[in-house]
Amino acid sequence: MKKMIALMLVAMLVGIFGCTKEPQQPAGTETKPTGTEPAAKTSWMIGMSQCNLGEPWRVQMNADVKAAAEKQPELTVLFKDAQNDSLKQVSQMEEYITQGVDLIIISPKEAAPLTTVVAQAVEKGIPVIVLDRRVVGDEYTCFIGADNKKIGKAAGEWIVKKLGGKGNVVELKGLMTSTPGQDRHTGFREGIKGSDIKIIFEADMKWLEPEARKEMESALARYDNIDLVYAHNDPGAHGAYLAAQAAGREKDILFVGIDGLAHEGQMYVKEGILAASFEYPTGGKEAVETALKILHGEDVPKEITLDSTVYTADSFK
Amino acid sequence: MTLTVDTTAAPPLLLQTSDISKDFAGVTVLEKVQFDLRPGEVHILAGENGAGKSTLIKIIAGVHTEYSGQVDIQGFTVRMKNPLDAEKYGIAVIHQEMSLVPSMSVADNIFLGRENTHAFGWLNHNYQKQQAHEILRELGLEGINVSLPLEEYPISVQQMIEIAKALALKSRIIIMDEPTSALTDPEVEKLFAIIDQLKAKGCGIIYITHKMEEIYRIADRITVLRDGKYIGTADAEDLPANKLVNWMVGREITEQFPPRTGTPGAVSIRLENFSVPNPGQGAKWLAHDVSLEARAGEIIGLAGLQGSGNSALLQGIFGAYGPIAHGRVFLNDKPYTISHPRHAINSGVALLTSDRKATGLVLGMNITRNITLAALDDFSPGGWLKHGQEVDAAQKHREALRIKADRLEQEVNSLSGGNQQKVALAKWLQTKPRVLLLDEPTRGVDIGAKAEIYRLMNQWTSEGVTILLITSEMPELLAMSDRIYVMSRGKVTAHYQRGDATQEKILHAAMGHDIGLN
């Protein structure tokens, strides 16, 4: 009986591989050319190493890469997910190097552990595009990323304008032990500097909606006069909205979030739940475009900072 | 806080306790008790179940630290903070409820808490194994593999290992709380030989037992407790059995074994070539090719040494090993398929196991709930529990078996050992069995309660119940059994009618076959 269960498990595993492999091979692309065509390259293989597909935003990044690559018939993209494990990501990079892909796009989990392997790839002649998070030093081909501080600052300035220079604001922070959380915080404080905006309540909500809701409930219990909630991500802003709605105060408060994903932040803005959502662009599209340039031998800048779009009610008119 | 022991001066008393009192959450269990121990003597601590014997020795052994009164060791007043302290003062204890770790190896168990280490705390495994082997050899247990986990061995061997553990301490004061309740006769003999050696070395031994014949074999002096009160101390010669019983119980007990009366009825359980396969390693069968029958109203003794297969036979019948299809079993002349305990219980079969702590009781549950556990269907029509009825039933058993407890809501692990045994018995009586399989029913039960259980066994058989009885106490076996089957190495080697059987014959059959095989 135990054996039967074991067999069933194996069968299931095989089945699961069958399912998951499919989306990894982008539809419509032919099998990759083998060593039989040493002639001038007309098709390239790109390895994409994603640090954690557990985050929706990174799922979006992969989707963006895939969508952009599908428009370029000469590109084939392989995807690997390091499941939030730096060392796993290192070995995946090594796999790409051994395999001899033509270019690597990496969104590293952490800088230090991945620096060496990125440099190794560059040494072997494989260009590496570093996406979103940095590695140490300059042994990479191109860095593409958004700037959280810039976005935070933009949000701050937008809020100052919206509130006419003064008001009571609640700041629901992501994890203050994480760099994006710190940057979205400092950038925001820079943005509101000089205005009469008061931060009356701030708390970590760990990027989680239920936590944001809990913290907002506390803020609501404590302060009768809240003009605006600035949350470090859209789920946080939405959680705060739900808390205010439950207290019957959602009409008196504006909610601002960051990330601007289509099915999240953008939807909330469209429905009037959020006053604004600042896109944190994934850079997936830009990465593919840059890759194409590199592969065609064109020059690319060492660093590309992505622009952020603000979604407000006006964006959807 | 260290105590320098001056052995040359040899103080007259190894241990003296005076005016010891102790209560548990307001319930007094010891009241101004006196006790002392001389070098080279065996001092018996006697008393009924729940008299407070184990509690007293737990105070001496540093297990209970909150009490009033005074403990002197070799003339120094001490107050122990934990059992380790007691060890330092030269006190070794063999507790009534075993205190070993089943999953650890025999050697590790013997040296638990005082491991022999190299520098930096590395365990000196080989040395420990060697020592453990040596100690066990002294106890006549050279066959034991000290690297195997303890649980591989039957409870009697485990008990011997517990004794070995205490001896490894080389203490001067050795306390034994019912050490023989799980031992078979040859093992008891080995233990007594060791006690003699210890006495000769000048050690003092505190010995608790409910077995009269043991008391008079080894006792130098006897102290009796009753209901937590000190009754008296006397030299063994000056305290004959009837007087001792009177001290313990507070009344005369006229006859230890009430006479068996009545005539047996129809055959209620019959085994035909029944075999119990061994679920573990080793021999293929635990019991092999057993054929026997028992009638309504009969008590059938199943004699045999440890490992003879008599316990396994009862467990096999009960379904403790799961379904068995070797041979045939008939209940009231109807074929009976062995599947699992629940089926057995529903068919009127009950099994009191020999190890109440491991397999008999849920120690963390209260008395009432333990008593009703096996018959819970009767107390929960449609699945809903009837708490009131449960308490009523438990109360009846408490009175009938004289279970000494403060409240019925007490967890059974706060009961004295003998009273725990009574709770286990009550649980099976509550299932109203027609065939009662009893494996050591009077283990750890005091003399008064034993007589009570014998009387009840007579009463149940007169109501048509069949009893299959295993007991390591020969007088009990001889007096209570109508017929006796002797088993050895899984097979029935002899069958005696009441009156034919003698201790010699039974021992011969239990061992003779053994010798014949080798």
Next chain:
Amino acid sequence: MTEPKHQDTTNNSLVKFLSSPIARALFALILVIIIGLIRNADGSFFKFETHRDMLRHISRYGILACGMTIVIITAGIDLSVGSLLGITAVIFSLTTLHLGWGAFLAIPLTLLAGVGCGLMSGTLIGKFKLQPFIATLAMMVFARGVAKYITGGEKITRAIQKGNEFVYVDLPGIFAFLNSRVLNDSVAVVTIIFLICLLISWLLLDKLRWGRYLYAIGGNEEAARLSGVPVRAMKLLAYGISGFFCAVAGMCQAASEQQGDPEAGQTYELTAIAIVVIGGTNLMGGRGSIWLTLIGALTIGYLEKILSINAVSEAGRLMLTGAIIVGAVLFQGTKKR
């Protein structure tokens, strides 16, 4: 081996009560509430809403803790509750939001999914004798994987992708209901659901034969088996019920987030275990009660609330919570065997 501390005092019922598990659990709760009275954050602690919202927030954890209590009483552990909450939240959202099923179809299906996962753990533990820790650890990882698989890693929200466009569906009535308050706005629906779960657990543990069996198995499995207790079936029951409560909590989660997040419920199992343990139910099994779990939930709930209204930093919160857990458990003297 520690003995109660009041050896030589007289026997009175107050002493008895003070040494009872309930009293010890209450002590921790009262301590936390006293902290709240002192650090009341400009009187926020005295507002009715604070307590109402605390109850709403802790309810989902409490529902998980109900199942956890039952499992722990059998001397088991269920590490999969967080993942089961996640997978059921996803299933509930997927069926109601994306497939447009009615509540009368979606709720039974979600409950079935939860119970099914629980029964799978129960089978591994009861029939194949896997250790509960291992079996439910496997289920925890597996269920999380399934949740991610069926969602493709994305949250199931009211936005549905049709080509490159997004269509938005309205919030279904059942979501709004689960996320609302009743009785004159004084209590959240999830809190009522938590209370119902407590009641179910209490009936099971205290009033039904099965409950007695669960305690017996936790206290001494072998003795229970030899007393005719159907051990396997009871383990199935325990883990199945835990799965059922996970599904209930999962639906509440989905309703309160208005989406099905495949990541939802991560580390919730730790909170659920903490609630049970702070209440004083022993991880060794055989002892404990659902009311202790209620007290544990209130203790954790108030603690979080007080830290939150005082806007204590995350680092401070973690340290304080850890300290309180140790303090509460030490006070209960769970070392008692």
